Amino acid sequence: MKSNINSSLLTKNKVERISDYDHLQQQHYLEVVKSFARLTYESIYVIDYEKMAFEYVSENPLFLCGYSSEEVLEMGYDFYFKNVPERDLELLNLINDAGFDFYKKLPGHAKKSYSITYDFHLVNKDGKHILINHKLTPLFLTSDDQLWKAMCIVSISHHKNAGNVCIHKQGTDETWELNIENNVWRKSEKPKLTKREIEILRLHAQGLTINQIAEKIFVSADTVKYYRRRIFERLGVSNIVEALSYTVNNKII
Template sequence: MPVHSFNLYGQTAIATEIALGYITAVSTIDHLTVYDSFKSNADNFSIMKGYFLQKSLQKYSQRLHFSVDLGEANAKMKNHTNSSLLTKNRVGKISEEDSLKQQNYLEVVKSFARLTYESIYVIDYEKMAFEYVSENPLFLCGYSSEEVLNMGYDFYFKNVPENDLELLNLINEAGFDFFEKLPGDTKKMYSITYDFHLVNQDGKHILINHKLTPLFLTSDEKMWKAMCIVSIAHHQKAGNICIHKQGTDITWELDTVTKVWRKSEKPKLTKREMEILRLHAQGLTINQIAEKIFVSSDTVKYYRRRIFERLNVSNIVEALSYAVNNKII
């Protein structure tokens, strides 16, 4: 059965000619097979083949955001679990002793998910799969939580643009290199946060903030399960990769060019700056804040500028998001 490759609108489609005048167009990203038939001469065959492939690609092109060849992307999706992509922390079989540590922990995770607007999911590094996905819609990209749960790691390959997928692989490598060097009894005190794009079913790119922290370690101190929290990013671009240690102001930021972690401290605000930021979080305007704390509006504006400078942001929305995400307020 001959197989022909065509290039339409910069994308590669695969057409398989079948006896009796059938043609199959296969979208390698969606694994969707559509059949159309006709009974005509060789000229009609050529016309219909081109027309059908064009319509098929137009229909699904909004969901093809990788610049790589479709066949290459498909191979990557099929083989990623056997490669190093996003699998730096692959762990072996979990011992019975380690398994006993769980004690119905998912009920606690589910309770937390009911209390927050953020999306919650749990990664199992033994199975390289998702163990739980909340119904909060931001992370789901239009799918149901059950569909995302069943997709597991394929969800990333299907809904993350290629450039951001490469970024995730860098984070995976650098993050777990950092984690492996930590003393075993402190590893659960660390969390990593970063921003990347998700592409929903309408083809819209959404920049999200993704936090990850260990839930369970194996007996040899590798990360077995991790909880992830997804919210809207307050930055303008992907990246912004930081590791935080609980109970401290210490932060490590990853330089994506040199791949070096640079240690720093979280910015600190004065009591007055914290007060103004909290009042903004309550929805008060500049004039209302000035009246409440008995200062002029110009004084409030001065403190706002100081806050923006300290947090390296450009407006009050970014300042509030940064302060919340970094546990400043």
């Protein structure tokens, strides 16, 4: 079924006019974004809310659904209408409304300290669904503190379902989770792991097995398994792959 969601509904943040002073902020900044894109497997794109278009799309193919970066850049928001299931388009619309409502209440340039993350499905040209994660943060604000440009990083989600909407404040453990049912933000804090638990996760990230980790930190394999179970409980995950993904994405390790 073709979506009946108008593209203008995907964002409340429509910047009408940019001053000469605002334009001075962005000189040569795309070279920095391109350099970052070369260093990561994740996909990167930049949104311009004045033009309601993508200003940059990296060549990393993770979220391009078989298109070239130039084709996605040309499509802009139409890319989502062609490649996101109807149900997830409605979810994106809800996230957009709730996210910008939250954002408008933040003071001035403190807005740059916040980022939002959420999961939704893309449909590749072969019809396969892939659950991806979006992390979006401000690049430039206007002189009156509107969000003008934002950078988004796309990676594979470690969750099993769409949603999982969170806002994080840089430099703190503060997190706000969105309840999709009642559209209410709930404040929480990142789960805290002990030094030993973080050490075990880092060793897993290096590719060590349970027995190798046990030997390296001078404990039994059963002790490593005990720590793993505690990690899973604290993070609300079910396996080591999900635990590593969660802790990397949330800057715990």
